[in-house]
Amino acid sequence: MKVTHSLFTLSAIAAALSLATNVTAKETVHHNQHSKMTAEKLATKLVKEMTINERLSLLVGPGYGVDGTNALKSVSGTAGYINGVLNSDSGIDLPAAVLSDGPAGIRIDPTRDDDSATYYATGFPVGTLLASTWDPKLVKKIGKAVGQEAYAYGVDFWLAPGMNIQRDPLNGRNFEYFSEDPLVTAKIAEAEIDGVQSQGVGVTIKHFVANNSETNRMNVDNIISPRALREIYLRGFEDTVENADPWALMTSYNKVNGTYTSQRYDLITQILRGEWGFSGLVMSDWYAGDSAVAQTKAGNDLIQPGGTNLVSGEAQLSALEAAYEAGELDEKVITANAIHIVTQMIKTPSYARVTPSNTPDLDAHATLSKEVAEAGMVLLKNNGSALPIASGTNVASFGIAQYTTRKGGTGSGDVNSDHVIDIADGLASQFTVDSTLQSLYSTWYTNNRTTESDSLGVSTTYYCDELSLTDAQISQAAEDDDIAVISISRVAGEGNDRTATEGDYLLSEDESNLISQVSTAFHEKDKKVVVVLNIPGVIDTASWRDNVDAILLAYMPGQEAGYAIADILSGETNPSGKLAQTFPMDYQDVPSASSFAGVDTDGDGTIDTNYYDDGILVGYRYYTTNDVEVAYPFGYGLSYTKFAYSHPVVQLNSVGNKGKKGHLKLKVTVANTGDTAGQEVAQVYISAPQNGLTKPRYELKAFAKTHTLRPGGKQTLHFTIPTRWLASFDAANHQWVVASGMYKAYISPSSDVSDIAPLTFRVKKAVIIPATEGALDLPAGIQTNATGGILVP
Ligand code: BGC
Numbered sequence: 001m002k003v004t005h006s007l008f009t010l011s012a013i014a015a016a017l018s019l020a021t022n023v024t025a026k027e028t029v030h031h032n033q034h035s036k037m038t039a040e041k042l043a044t045k046l047v048k049e050m051t052i053n054e055r056l057s058l059l060v061g062p063g064y065g066v067d068g069t070n071a072l073k074s075v076s077g078t079a080g081y082i083n084g085v086l087n088s089d090s091g092i093d094l095p096a097a098v099l100s101d102g103p104a105g106i107r108i109d110p111t112r113d114d115d116s117a118t119y120y121a122t123g124f125p126v127g128t129l130l131a132s133t134w135d136p137k138l139v140k141k142i143g144k145a146v147g148q149e150a151y152a153y154g155v156d157f158w159l160a161p162g163m164n165i166q167r168d169p170l171n172g173r174n175f176e177y178f179s180e181d182p183l184v185t186a187k188i189a190e191a192e193i194d195g196v197q198s199q200g201v202g203v204t205i206k207h208f209v210a211n212n213s214e215t216n217r218m219n220v221d222n223i224i225s226p227r228a229l230r231e232i233y234l235r236g237f238e239d240t241v242e243n244a245d246p247w248a249l250m251t252s253y254n255k256v257n258g259t260y261t262s263q264r265y266d267l268i269t270q271i272l273r274g275e276w277g278f279s280g281l282v283m284s285d286w287y288a289g290d291s292a293v294a295q296t297k298a299g300n301d302l303i304q305p306g307g308t309n310l311v312s313g314e315a316q317l318s319a320l321e322a323a324y325e326a327g328e329l330d331e332k333v334i335t336a337n338a339i340h341i342v343t344q345m346i347k348t349p350s351y352a353r354v355t356p357s358n359t360p361d362l363d364a365h366a367t368l369s370k371e372v373a374e375a376g377m378v379l380l381k382n383n384g385s386a387l388p389i390a391s392g393t394n395v396a397s398f399g400i401a402q403y404t405t406r407k408g409g410t411g412s413g414d415v416n417s418d419h420v421i422d423i424a425d426g427l428a429s430q431f432t433v434d435s436t437l438q439s440l441y442s443t444w445y446t447n448n449r450t451t452e453s454d455s456l457g458v459s460t461t462y463y464c465d466e467l468s469l470t471d472a473q474i475s476q477a478a479e480d481d482d483i484a485v486i487s488i489s490r491v492a493g494e495g496n497d498r499t500a501t502e503g504d505y506l507l508s509e510d511e512s513n514l515i516s517q518v519s520t521a522f523h524e525k526d527k528k529v530v531v532v533l534n535i536p537g538v539i540d541t542a543s544w545r546d547n548v549d550a551i552l553l554a555y556m557p558g559q560e561a562g563y564a565i566a567d568i569l570s571g572e573t574n575p576s577g578k579l580a581q582t583f584p585m586d587y588q589d590v591p592s593a594s595s596f597a598g599v600d601t602d603g604d605g606t607i608d609t610n611y612y613d614d615g616i617l618v619g620y621r622y623y624t625t626n627d628v629e630v631a632y633p634f635g636y637g638l639s640y641t642k643f644a645y646s647h648p649v650v651q652l653n654s655v656g657n658k659g660k661k662g663h664l665k666l667k668v669t670v671a672n673t674g675d676t677a678g679q680e681v682a683q684v685y686i687s688a689p690q691n692g693l694t695k696p697r698y699e700l701k702a703f704a705k706t707h708t709l710r711p712g713g714k715q716t717l718h719f720t721i722p723t724r725w726l727a728s729f730d731a732a733n734h735q736w737v738v739a740s741g742m743y744k745a746y747i748s749p750s751s752d753v754s755d756i757a758p759l760t761f762r763v764k765k766a767v768i769i770p771a772t773e774g775a776l777d778l779p780a781g782i783q784t785n786a787t788g789g790i791l792v793p
Contacts (some may be wrong), residue, residue, distance in 0.1 A: 001142075007437055012094075015091060017311040019674065023363065023610065025125050025700065027109045028259075029441050030457070039343045039344075039346055039347060040279070040339065040343045041088060042343075042346060043342035043345075043346060044339050044411050046092065046094070046342055046346075047335055047338045047339045047342055048335070048363070049090050049092060050085060050087075050092060050333065050338070051087075051090075052104060052271035052324065052334065053321070053773050054087065054092070055074060055334050055335060055338040055567050056083045056317060056321055056324065056334060057069060057083050057085065057317065058082065058083055058085065058302075058318050058337075058338045058341050058342065058471065058599075059301065059302060059317075059334065059337055059338065059341070059786055060083070060292065060303045060305025060306040060307075060309065060316045060317040060320065061080045061082065061083065061085055061301075061302065061304045061305045062081055062096075062305075062306050063305060063306050063307025063308070064080065064286070064305040064306075066081075066307065067081060067304075068080075068081025068082060068083045068096025068097070068098075069083040069084050069085065069086070069096060070084030070093070070094065070095050070096050071084065071095065071096035071098075072095045072350060072353070073154050073356065073357075075098050075100070075108055075153060075154050075155060076108060076109040076112045076113075076119070077107065077108040077109030077110075077119075077416070078098050078099060078107075078108055078155065078304040078413065079099050079100055079101050079107070079159055079286070079305070080099045080286070080306070080568035081096045081097065081098055081099060081623060082096060082097040082099065082156075082157075082302060082341060082345060083096055083306075084096035084097070084345075084350075089369055094342065094345060094346075094351070095350045095351060095353070095426070096350065097206070097344075097350050097351070098154055098155050098350060099154045099155070099156070099157045099158060099159055099304070100150065100153075100155040100157075100158060100159060101158075101159045101160065101412040101413065102158055102159040102160025102161070102162070102204075102412065102413065102414050103126070103127050103160030103161045103162045103176050103204075103413055104123060104124050104125065104126050104127075104176075104409075104414070105121045105122050105123050105124045105146060105149065105409075105417070105554075105558075105739045106121040106122075106146060106153060106155060106158065106415065107121070107412065107413075107414060107415050107416065108153055108155070108189035109414070109416065109641065110321070110416040110418070114328055114439070114571070117358065117503070117747070118418065119153060119358060119416075120362065120416055120418035121149050121153070121360070121362075121415050121416060121417060121418055122145065122149060122362055122365035122366060122368075122369055122415070122417060122558075122559065123361075123369065123407045123408055123415040123417035123420065123558045123559035124142055124145070124146070124365075124368075124369050124372065124415070124451070124559075125186075125369065125372055125373045125376055125408075125556065125557045126175040126176060126178050126408050126409060126555060126556040126557075126558075127162055127175065127176050127178050127375065127560075128166075128174065128175050128177065128178065128179070128322045128536070128537055128555055128556075128580065128581065129372075129376035129377070129555040129556065129557055129577070130142065130188055130372065130376060131178035131185070131188045131223060131376075131434070131580035132376040132377070132378055132555065132577040132578060132579060132580050132637070133188075133372060133375040133376040133576075133577055133705075134184070134577075134578055134580070134681040134703055134705050135375055135705045136187050136190070136191030136474060136652060137191065138371070138372055138375055139188050139191040139192050139195070139372070140191040140192065140194050140195040140373070141195060141368055141547055142192060142195060142368065142369075142372055143194060143195020143196040143197075143198075144195040144196070144198060144199060144441055145195075145364075145365045145368050146158060146192075146194060146195070146196050146359055146422065147196040147197065147198060147199025147201045148199050148361070148365075149360040150196070150198050150199070150201040151200060151201050151349055151354070151356075152203045152356060152358060152359060152360040153358060153360070154349065154350070154354070154356035154358075154359045155201065156201060156202060156345075156348035156349055156350050157201070157202045157203070157204050157247065157248055157344075157348070157604065158196055158201060158204065158410070158600065159204045159206065159250065160176075160200070160203065160204065160205075160206065161178070161188075161189050161192050161193070161203065161205060161206075161234050161425060162176040162177045162178075162206055162207065162413070163177065163178065163186075163189050163205050163206065163209055163237055163240065163692060164177045164206075164209075164210070164211050164212055164233075164239065164252075165177070165179070165180060165182065165185065165212060165232055165233055165236070165618060166178075166179060166180045166211065166212075166537065166581050166598040166619070167212040167253070167586065167596075167612075167614070167618055167619075168455065168540035168589075168590055168592040168593070169498070169505065169537055169539075169581070169584075169590060170213075170497050170498040170499065170536075170596055170597070171212055171213050171214065171497060171498070171596075171597075172213075172214040172493060172494065172495065172496045172497045172498055173211075173214060173409070173413070173492070173493070173494055174492070174536060174537040174538075174581075175408070175409045175410075175413070175492055175536035175537055175555070175556055175652040176409065176413045176494075177550055178580060179528055179580035180580070180581045180582065180618055180619030180620070180634065181580065181619060181634065181700050182216065182231075182232060182233075182235035182236040182239070182394075183235075183236070183239075183619070183700050183701065183702075183703075183725065184235075184236070184238035184437070184580050184700065185236035186236040186238075186240050186243075187239075187703075189205065189236065189240050189244065190239070190240050190243050190244040191668050193205070193232070193240065193244040193245075193246055194244060197244075197245070197246075198346070199586065200352075201348070201349065201680060202246070202248055202280075202347065202348065202349075203246050203247060203248065203572075204245030204246070204247070204248040204249060205237060205240060205246045205248075205249050205250070205286055206249070206252070206281075207250055207251070207252035207287070208237055208249050208250065208251050208252055208261060208267070208272070208612060209233050209234055209237065209251075209252060209255065209256065209261055209267065210222045210224055210229065210233045210252065210254060210256050210261070210612075211252035211253060211254050211285075212233075213497055213596060213597040213598070213610060214494065214496050214497045214597075215496075215497050215597035215598060215607050215614070215761070216598070216606055216607050216608065217253045217254060217495070218253045218254075218287070218288065218311055219253075219254075219255070219311075219578070219606075220255065220378070220598055220607060220608060220609070220610050221254070221255040221256075221257075221608060221609045221610070222254050222255065222256050222257075222595075222612060223257060223519075223600075223609060223610065223611045223612060223779065223782060223790050224256060224257065224481070224612040224776075225612070225615055225729075225731065225784045225788035225789070225790060226729070226731045226734075226775070226776045226777065226778070226788075227307065227615065227616060227728075227729045227731045227779060227784070227787075227788035228612055228614075228615045228616050228788040228789075229256070229776050230617075230729035230731075230736075230771070230776075231616045231728065231729050231788075232616055232618050234271070237249075237272075239725075240743070241272070241276045241278045241729050242276065242277075242679075245279075245280070246280055247281065247282060247347065248280050248281045248282070248344060249272070249278065249280060249281075249282050249283070250282075250283050250284070250285055251267075251268065251282060251283070251284050251285060251288065251300055252285055252288070253285050253288045254610075256776065257776060257777065257778055257779055258354065258779050260288065260289040260294075260295075261291050262284040262285070262287075262288050262289040262295045262296055262300040263290075263294040263295055263298050263300070263349075264299065264493035264723070264772070265297065265298045265299060266772065266775040266776055267298075268282055268299040268300055268669045268773070269298065269299035269763055270772045271771075271772060271775055271776075272299075272360040273299060274772065275771060275772060276623075279340075279343070280340070280344055281301045281302055281340045281341045282299060282300050282301045282302065282340070283301065283302040283303070283304050283342045284300050284302070284303050284304050285304070285734065286304055286305050287305070287309050287310045287311050288608065289303075289309070289312075290309070290311065290312040290314070290399045291314070291319070292309070292314060292316035292317075292319045292320050292563025293319055293320060293323045293328065293329055295464055296320060296329060296333060296334070297333055297366070298328065298396050299336075299337070300766040301337040301338075301340045301341050302337075303316050306461060309324070310322055317598065319632050320334075323355045325367050329532075330716060331791040337439070338720050342565075345428040353362055353624070357551035360470060360472070362418070365709075366559065366560055367684070369558045369559055369560050370558075370560035370563055370564045371491070372558075372562035373554075373557035373558050373560055373561065374564045374567050374568055374573040374575075375556065375573075375576060375577060375679075376555065376562060376577040377552060377553060377554050377564070377568050377575055377577045378547075378550070378552075378553040378555075378556070378564070378575065378577040378578060378579055378584070378636075378637040378638075379550070379551075379552055379553075379568070379577075379637060379638040379639065379640075380541065380551040380553050380576040380632050380636075380637075380638070381545060381548070381549070381550055381551040381638070382549070382550045382638050382640075383549045383550065383731060384528065386483070386528035386529075386549035386550035387530060387531055387550045387552070387568075387569060387571070387640070388568075388569060388570055388571025388640060389431065389482075389483055389485075389530075389570055389571075390570070390571075391430050391431065391567050391570050391572075392398065392430075392432060393431050393433065393436065393482045393483060394431070394432045394433075394482045394483075394783070395427055395431040395432065395433050395434065395439060395481060395482070395483055395484075395485055396433075396434045396437055396478070396483070396484045396485070396518075396522075397423070397424060397433050397434065397441070397479070397484075397485050397487070397780050398436065398437070398469070398474075398477075398479035398484060398485070398486040398487070398514055398518055399427060399466070399486045399487035399488055399489075399511075399514065399532075400441065400444070400445060400464050400465070400466050400467055400487075401423060401487035401488050401489035401532075402423040402424040402427070402441065402487045402491075403422055403423075403441065403445040403449075403462075403464065404422075404449075404462055404463065404464050405420060405421075405422035405423045405424075405440065405446075405487070405489060405534055406412045406489050406490070406491055406534050406535075406536075406556050406561075407556060407557070407558050407561050407580070407714050408418045408556045408558065409491065409492050409493045409494075409536050409556060410454035410456075410458065410459035410461055410491060410493025410494065411454055411456050411458050411459060411493040411495060412456075412458060412494055413493070413494060413571075414454075414458060414459040414493075415559075417558075417559040419559060420559050420561060421559065421560050421563050422561065422562050423487045423532065423534065423561065423562045423563055423565055424438065424441070424442070424562065425562045425563075426561065426562020426563045426564070426565050426566035427485065427562070427565075427566055427569075428522075429563060429566055430566040430567070430569070430572070431566070431569075431570070432568045434477055434480060434481050436473075436476070436477075436480075437469075437473075437477055437749040440469070441468065442574065443469055443656055444464070444465050444467040444762050448462070448464050448465060448516050449462050449463065449464040450462070450463050451463075454493050454494070454495065455493075455495040455496055456493075456494060456495050458494075459493065461491055463491075466508065466510035466514060467513070468509065468513075469517070471517060471521070474517050474518055474521045475521045477521070477704050478518075478521040478522045478527060479523045479525065480522065481527075482527060483522070483527055483528050483529075483530065484516055484518045484522045484528070484529045484530065485520075485530045485531075485532060485569065486514060486515060486526065486529065486530070486531045486532070486548075487497040487531075487532045487534060488507070488511055488531060488532070488533055488534065488535070489533075489534035489535060490504065490534075490535040490536055490539065491536070492536035492537070493705035497596075497597050498536075498537075499630075500520065500587040500593075500651040501758050502654075503538055504539075505538075505539055505587055506539070506540050506543070507539075507540065507543075507544060512544065513543050515529075515531065515547055515548065516547060518779065519547040519548055520754060525590060528549040528550065529547070529548045529549050529550075530548065530549060530550040530551070530552065530569065531548050531551045531552070532551075532552050532565055532569075533552065533553045533555075534554050534555070534557075534561065534565075535553075535554075535555065535556070536555070537554055537555075537581065538582070538583050538584070540583055540586070540587065541583055541631050541632070542585045542586065542631045545631070552568060552569065552575070553577075553579075554564065554568075571640055571676070573590060574639055574640045574641060574677060574678040574679070575637065575639055575702070576635035576639060576678060576679035576680065576681065576705070577637050578635050578636055578681045578749075578750065579632055579633070579634055579635060579636050579637060579750075580635075581619065581634065581635070582620050582623060582630050582632070582634045582751075583630060583631040583632040584623070584628075584630050584631060584632060585628075585629055585630060589623075589628055589630070590619065591614035591617055591619075591622040592612070592613070592614045592618075594621050594739055595610065595611050595612065595614070595792065596610070596615070598608060598610030599611070600613075608627065611790040611792045611793075612789070612790055613789045613790050613791070613792055614674075614789055615785060615787040615788030615789030615790070616678075616696065616787050616788045616789075617696060617787050617789065619634055619750060620633060620634035620635070620700075620751040621696035621697075621699060622696075624696070624697045624698065624751060624752075624753075625696045625697040627787060633680075633750050633751045633752045634700075634750070634751040635683050635748070635749070635750035635752075636749075636750040636752065637681070637750075639676075639678045639679075639680065640673075640674070640676045640678060641672055641673075641674030641675065641676040641677070641678040641711065642672070642673045643670050643671065643672055643673065643674075643678075643680040643709075643749070644670070644671045644673045645668050645669070645670055645682065645747060645748075645749070646668070646669045646671065647668065647669045647716075648666065648667070648745075648747045648759055649666065649667055649759070650664065650665070650666050650669040650759050650760075651665040651718075651760045652665040652669055653665075653761045653762075653763075654663070655723050655726060655738065655761075655763045655767070656723075656738065656740065656763040656764050656765040656766065656767055657764075657765070658722055658723075659723075659767060660722075660724055660769060662721065662723045662724075662767070663721065663722055663723065664720070664721040664726070664745075665718065665719065665720050665721075666684060666702070666718075666719045666721075666745060666747065666759065666763065667716055667717060667718045667719065668682055668716070668717055668719075668747045669714055669715070669717075670682055670706050670709070670714065670715055670717055671676060671710035671712070671713070671714040671718045672710065672711055672713050672714070673712075674711060674784065675711045676711065677708050677709065677710045677711065677713075678708065679705055679706050679707065679708050679709065680705070680706050680709070680749070681703060681704070681705045681749070682703065682704055682705075682706075682717050682747055682748070682749065683700055683702075683703045683747070683748055683749070683750065683751070684700070684701050684702040684703065684719050684721065684745055684746070684747050684748075685698040685699060685700055685701070685746045685748060685751060685753055686688060686698055686699060686701045686721070686726065686743055686744065686745050686746075687743065687745075687746075687758070688726065688728065688739060688741075688743055689739045689740070689741030689742060689743065690739075691737075691740070691741060691766075692730075692739075693728050693730060693737070693739070694786035694787050695728055695787075696787075698744070698746065698753065699726050700751070701721045701726065701745075702716040702719035702720065702721050702725075703719075704718065719747075723738055723767055723768070724736075726738045726763070726767075727767065727769060727770055727774065729771070731788070733769045734770070734772065734773045734775070735768050735769060735770045735771055736764060736768070736769035736770075736771060737767070737768055737769075738763060738766060739763065739766055739768035740762075740763050740764060740765055740766040741762065741763060742760055742762050743759065743760065743761050743762070744758035744759070744764060745758060745759045745760070746758050748757075748758070761789065778790075
């Protein structure tokens with residue numbers, strides 16, 4: 001291609017966009033409000049001015065740990081760059097863009113060589129806790145804060161949020177994800193994205209799609225019915241693309257139905273772009289897939305981190321260049337992908353030549369981190385009003401987790417915060433903590449802790465065995481103190497799945513003994529026992545919960561962990577979080593328990609294939625449809641006050657009247673009937689007529705959280721359900737269908753709707769929404785059951 005010098009150079013584009021050096025965040029935001037069309041037009045013009053090699057260089061990252069071409073700054077500890085282009089002939093001066101993880105904050109190195117300044121970021125609560133707030137407005141604030149930190153540190157794209165469905169409790173990365181349900185996933189993600197992108201920084205929703213386990217994650221082939229993909233695994237991404245306009249999306253490591261997701265044209269080009277209208281850039285996960293050419297042709301615009309693919313050994317840029325030279329990679333494809341990338345790059349702070357301030361407001365964000373941590377903790381049990389514990393009470397604090405407190409998980413989801421408040425410090429800030437026990441624990445911890453790196457070498461974690469106390473020591477505490485608090489923690493992280501064994505899904509023997517010993521001693525004295533769970537996700541509770549009076553599920557609550565936990569225990573904050581995932585009675589009850597995390601089909605000793613035999617019956621969809629008893633249902637969470645629901649009404653029903661555009665509107669009044677101020681989350685579950693498709697008994701279709709209601713206070717909550725959320729996927733006819741007929745709606749405090757009288761409404765005319773024929777089809781010979789579960793061959 002002949003390179004002509006054009007008047008329409010990047011600097012002209014910059015001028016056209018009113019950009020200048022040292023542009024403020026506000027100005028960049030303003031710039032980002034330019035229509036998509038403008039950015040795309042400018043990008044198109046620009047890409048057309050580039051040589052073919054420049055275009056190709058945009059499609060592959062510079063390599064891990066290498067600054068991108070034309071990087072204006074080097075941000076230590078970022079995950080990667082998008083190469084820029086600098087060409088004095090054409091006048092093109094496109095700076096490299098900086099990419100950082102995600103999702104619990106901005107992951108960069110806290111210190112830099114030959115630099116005395118520090119670059120700590122706020123450790124926010126993990127994704128699962130954010131979802132448990134059921135409070136998009138609050139989550140948007142987290143997004144804004146993350147966006148501000150990214151902007152301050154010179155980061156252009158945040159590699160988050162993680163939007164995979166929590167199919168099985170043992171997925172090692174569940175903590176990074178939101179929920180077992182696509183609606184919660186979508187609404188929380190959209191709020192966070194709005195917040196981040198309001199600051200002029202892009203998000204990268206990930207991992208598209210069905211990255212629901214870590215075992216052999218770079219190669220596992222997930223065999224999933226098109227119906228389960230559409231209704232469960234893709235649905236949250238789809239809604240988010242429609243409503244939040246994410247700048248970027250990351251494809252996943254795994255294969256789906258035989259092909260790497262990053263190499264699937266039907267997934268990326270036909271569904272994501274074609275059906276959903278995604279206009280952002282698509283990047284691969286780090287070293288994913290095995291063919292740069294296949295990725296490029298599929299529409300995976302950007303290959304990360306670039307250089308040589310560690311798994312396949314392929315030098316990716318050379319592979320693309322060779323394919324182009326050989327006529328196997330069309331210039332049109334290269335150009336289209338480059339335009340997708342540049343359209344987003346020209347929105348970034350790097351493009352606007354923003355000088356990083358490197359001074360985010362860490363104090364304000366610490367306050368926000370704590371506020372959100374408290375809003376997402378879930379009170380699972382509170383017998384005999386064990387909680388709240390009056391401030392100043394004598395507390396006996398047990399469990400080494402009060403020192404090994406986990407702010408978040410390991411791997412790329414870790415954040416380098418400048419502090420973590422452990423549970424011991426948190427309790428001491430509100431209560432009179434038993435000093436004898438305290439010194440036993442702290443001495444034990446100091447003498448026995450070990451430091452380990454995670455399997456990727458990204459995070460360093462402290463471990464320490466549980467301290468065995470004698471019966472006499474525990475009895476003394478029961479004598480001296482008013483209440484026992486036992487803390488239990490778990491670590492999880494990228495690269496490994498969890499196990500259904502003692503010390504992970506089950507309590508370790510030491511933890512079980514501790515709970516029994518402490519409960520016996522304190523109950524003998526008529527004193528209460530509280531357990532705090534500082535964990536990444538679901539663990540067994542059914543086997544030990546009867547021994548204790550209260551259980552606070554704190555998840556991984558970010559850097560202010562201890563203070564946030566103490567605020568809930570003391571009643572300074574009334575818990576209002578609810579589960580966005582089910583706690584089953586037994587791991588074996590989990591619908592995917594028999595298939596997770598796959599099988600070794602070729603006998604080489606490595607798991608290679610994961611048959612999704614649970615189909616659309618994931619999480620509560622399975623338990624409620626099959627009447628399987630659970631320990632704590634999806635949507636459940638206690639409060640220190642009580643709420644009553646009244647006047648549930650279907651206010652408007654235009655579903656079926658206006659094609660896709662109709663809506664269902666409902667409302668309910670929630671009153672605080674207890675004597676403490678608090679917030680309540682109400683959920684709308686809808687039971688749809690089967691009409692030829694077997695469906696879950698009911699599914700979550702809307703939710704809303706009250707503001708803080710004082711005792712006696714009331715609020716009317718409004719719910720709007722777009723027609724699209726009422727559709728099921730008819731795989732045989734490759735279309736979405738909202739069936740005609742009678743529907744039931746339960747407005748309920750949790751997914752247990754057994755006490756709720758349903759409202760009814762009728763859809764007079766079915767609504768059909770066509771989808772791409774043949775997309776994501778199962779490999780030949782694979783059959784499914786009526787709810788899209790794979791019949792394992
Ligand atoms: C993870 C991604 C992450 C990327 C860059 C990968 O190993 O799967 O979630 O964004 O690394 O750090």
